[in-house]
Amino acid sequence: MKPPVCIICDKRLDYPDEGGLIYFKKRASDREWKERMERDGMVGHPPFAEWFCEKHYKRALKLKDLTKDKAMKQLQI
Numbered sequence: 443m444k445p446p447v448c449i450i451c452d453k454r455l456d457y458p459d460e461g462g463l464i465y466f467k468k469r470a471s472d473r474e475w476k477e478r479m480e481r482d483g484m485v486g487h488p489p490f491a492e493w494f495c496e497k498h499y500k501r502a503l504k505l506k507d508l509t510k511d512k513a514m515k516q517l518q519i
């Protein structure tokens with residue numbers, strides 16, 4: 443897992459931050475990543491998950507049914 447730092451503003455999520463990790467809709471490449479990790483018994487930070495601080499978490503949560511690249515484009519406007 444990556445350290446909990448907001449992907450948008452680089453703020454570190456210190457407890458008690460209301461933010462958290464959001465898992466976006468998986469792309470084909472994300473499904474392949476997951477299968478490969480499970481097959482090899484490895485763990486790692488999923489390419490379709492990102493940390494958001496409390497300021498950005500709620501907006502990001504509304505976009506979690508999008509793939510990460512699409513959600514990030516909307517969030518960074």
Ligand SMILES: [Zn+2]
Binds near residue numbers: 449451495497
């Ligand atoms: Zn943030």
